[in-house]
Amino acid sequence: xxxxxxxxxxxxxxxxxxxxxxxxxxxxxxxxxxxxxxxxxxxxxxxxxxxxxxxxxxxxxxxxxxxxxxxxxxxxxxxxxxxxxxxxxxxxxxxxxxxxxxxxxxxxxxxxxxxxxxxxxxxxxxxxxxxxxxxxxxxxxxxxxxxxxxxxxxxxxxxxxxxxxxxxxxxxxxxxxxxxxxxxxxxxxxxxxxxxxxxxxxxxxxxxxxxxxxxxxxxxxxxxxxxxxxxxxxxxxxxxxxxxxxxxxxxxxxxxxxxxxxxxxxxxxxxxxxxxxxxxxxxxxxxxxxxxxxxxxxxxxxxxxxxxxxxxxxxxxxxxxxxxxxxxxxxxxxxxxxxxxxxxxxxxxxxxxxxxxxxxxxxxxxxxxxxxxxxxxxxxxxxxxxxxxxxxxxxxxxxxxxxxxxxxxxxxxxxxxxxxxxxxxxxxxxxxxxxxxxxxxxxxxxxxxxxxxxxxxxxxxxxxxxxxxx
Amino acid sequence: xxxxxxxxxxxxxxxxxxxxxxxxxxxxxxxxxxxxxxxxxxxxxxxxxxxxxxxxxxxxxxxxxxxxxxxxxxxxxxxxxxxxxxxxxxxxxxxxxxxxxxxxxxxxxxxxxxxxxxxxxxxxxxxxxxxxxxxxxxxxxxxxxxxxxxxxxxxxxxxxxxxxxxxx
Numbered sequence: 234x235x236x237x238x239x240x241x242x243x244x245x246x247x248x249x250x251x252x253x254x255x256x257x258x259x260x261x262x263x264x265x266x267x268x269x270x271x272x273x274x275x276x277x278x279x280x281x282x283x284x285x286x287x288x289x290x291x292x293x294x295x296x297x298x299x300x301x302x303x304x305x306x307x308x309x310x311x312x313x314x315x316x317x318x319x320x321x322x323x324x325x326x327x328x329x330x331x332x333x334x335x336x337x338x339x340x341x342x343x344x345x346x347x348x349x350x351x352x353x354x355x356x357x358x359x360x361x362x363x364x365x366x367x368x369x370x371x372x373x374x375x376x377x378x379x380x381x382x383x384x385x386x387x388x389x390x391x392x393x394x395x396x397x398x399x400x401x402x403x404x405x406x407x408x409x410x411x412x413x414x415x416x417x418x419x420x421x422x423x424x425x426x427x428x429x430x431x432x433x434x435x436x437x438x439x440x441x442x443x444x445x446x447x448x449x450x451x452x453x454x455x456x457x458x459x460x461x462x463x464x465x466x467x468x469x470x471x472x473x474x475x476x477x478x479x480x481x482x483x484x485x486x487x488x489x490x491x492x493x494x495x496x497x498x499x500x501x502x503x504x505x506x507x508x509x510x511x512x513x514x515x516x517x518x519x520x521x522x523x524x525x526x527x528x529x530x531x532x533x534x535x536x537x538x539x540x541x542x543x544x545x546x547x548x549x550x551x552x553x554x555x556x557x558x559x560x561x562x563x564x565x566x567x568x569x570x571x572x573x574x575x576x577x578x579x580x581x582x583x584x585x586x587x588x589x590x591x592x593x594x595x596x597x598x599x600x601x602x603x604x605x606x607x608x609x610x611x612x613x614x615x616x617x618x619x620x621x622x623x624x625x626x627x628x629x630x631x632x633x634x635x636x637x638x639x640x641x642x643x644x645x646x647x648x649x650x651x652x653x654x655x656x657x658x659x660x661x662x663x664x665x666x667x668x669x670x671x672x673x674x675x676x677x678x679x680x681x682x683x684x685x686x687x688x689x690x691x692x693x694x695x696x697x698x699x700x701x702x703x
Numbered sequence: 704x705x706x707x708x709x710x711x712x713x714x715x716x717x718x719x720x721x722x723x724x725x726x727x728x729x730x731x732x733x734x735x736x737x738x739x740x741x742x743x744x745x746x747x748x749x750x751x752x753x754x755x756x757x758x759x760x761x762x763x764x765x766x767x768x769x770x771x772x773x774x775x776x777x778x779x780x781x782x783x784x785x786x787x788x789x790x791x792x793x794x795x796x797x798x799x800x801x802x803x804x805x806x807x808x809x810x811x812x813x814x815x816x817x818x819x820x821x822x823x824x825x826x827x828x829x830x831x832x833x834x835x836x837x838x839x840x841x842x843x844x845x846x847x848x849x850x851x852x853x854x855x856x857x858x859x860x861x862x863x864x865x866x867x868x869x870x871x
Contacts, residue, residue, distance in 0.1 A: 246795075247784070249803050252804045261729070425799065425802050426799070427738075476801060476836045507740035507741060507744070
């Protein structure tokens with residue numbers, strides 16, 4: 234373990250400080266074309282007419298693509314988890330958000346490509362847009378999808394609705410019910426390097442794609458679905474990513490440049506502008522989280538009810554996954570014996586939303602921790618004491634009934650208090666994550682307790698290993 | 704338009720309103736300066752023009768006749784790194800590496816202009832227009848201050864790992 238705590242050189246440190254690291258935009262190839270996109274100027278509209286004939290004859294233009302050029306236009310980012318495909322790579326009969334891709338041009342220079350984009354003729358019939366996720370169920374609101382504004386179908390993903398213990402009894406027994414609403418807003422990941430891709434249609438039928446993806450194999454899968462190609466026909470080149478923070482998981486630039494390169498038979502590079510990165514790339518979602526806690530005067534949380542709305546934007550992307558993760562975490566790092574959590578994916582005419590640092594979890598943590606402080610305020614109790622009292626211990630169970638084998642809540646709280654310069658009483662400083670007993674095991678927590686499970690595993694080489702849940 | 708890039712004369716054939724960033728990347732193949740925002744906000748395209756840090760995405764070649772331009776490629780190579788390059792590596796000031804070339808050049812210009820060890824406040828002032836999304840800036844400040852003092856920790860050399868007994 235000599236490497237732990239040692240200052241090891243970054244494998245790419247010297248390359249970074251000599252600018253020898255090659256980002257996608259740093260590659261150029263003979264005959265390479267530049268891509269520029271026609272994007273929707275409106276949040277919701279029917280496309281009445283789309284004519285690229287004039288654009289295709291503009292100087293320097295080698296290819297113009299619309300939805301009919303994409304072998305499999307409608308793909309879902311979560312098809313591997315059984316969620317139906319819903320998002321066109323290039324818009325077909327409608328647009329659902331400002332910045333949605335409609336057509337893309339490949340020309341010899343960026344300026345020529347831009348001029349050709351401006352020559353595309355498109356006619357919209359604007360529709361009322363839907364933006365406020367709190368009105369998702371209102372009958373007078375416009376529908377974002379033909380199925381409405383709330384996404385219900387979750388194969389194998391029941392976690393976004395969690396039921397544990399007797400919630401009605403907990404709320405009946407409570408001394409106080411503390412309610413709160415928390416609304417973390419959308420955030421653009423804003424990586425320093427804008428989304429870029431460079432695709433080459435090889436003579437042997439394969440396609441080489443230089444990608445800024447954070448999730449190379451994931452992006453390969455999405456691209457292969459759009460191209461209807463076996464994944465082995467694609468060669469993705471990646472690795473040097475100029476920041477992503479979740480925003481470079483979504484896959485748009487790779488399939489678009491691949492379709493252009495296959496049509497033009499030339500390498501095609503597409504480098505988004507900062508405006509495109511800020512306005513049209515996915516963001517962290519906005520969330521609406523309502524929490525009601527059933528608490529006792531001495532600071533025990535008997536039960537929790539939640540309602541979360543997640544603003545998925547115009548297409549699903551990875552929102553269902555984010556909601557599952559979010560819902561897992563709605564008890565925070567605390568033991569709550571009775572839980573009823575409901576989380577819904579709401580479709581709006583905002584830009585589709587995606588991962589950003591702690592996908593789905595930061596919104597839960599923000600809501601839960603703010604709410605814990607609110608509970609302490611209502612009870613007139615020290616917020617550290619409230620947290621330490623309810624902190625997960627060995628043998629406590631999570632909302633989804635995972636038994637904690639070695640939870641770190643108590644340690645984390647003690648370290649946080651020290652770092653914040655908070656002097657806790659000696660009794661609290663001596664706390665550990667040991668199984669509950671005595672005053673820390675009130676009657677309402679007895680039933681949720683389980684013996685931590687330990688599994689005996691075998692490595693492939695036959696060596697045994699012990700695994701404890703935590 | 705004639706100007707000097709990293710010590711070599713260059714005659715640009717680009718039209719006068721072409722940006723220096725475009726000429727460097729597309730005409731000269733010097734891709735160290737990055738197109739982060741292309742409107743002067745992020746600093747990742749910074750180069751030195753007559754020793755001063757300038758946004759190459761906002762500088763058109765018409766203004767450059769007779770100028771001397773230094774890009775990150777001229778700062779040093781892996782076997783002869785400059786103090787600023789060494790410090791950025793040793794202090795982990797480069798994370799994704801995209802903003803690094805611009806930061807290195809702005810830091811080099813600051814240290815050369817002051818001709819003495821610099822204070823953190825001076826670095827904040829000089830690098831304030833440079834956007835970094837990864838590091839949180841603290842390590843960049845550490846690196847520039849250390850470089851201005853000529854400090855070299857020697858912690859990044861492979862031999863240093865052997866001395867500390869770290870198995871590669």
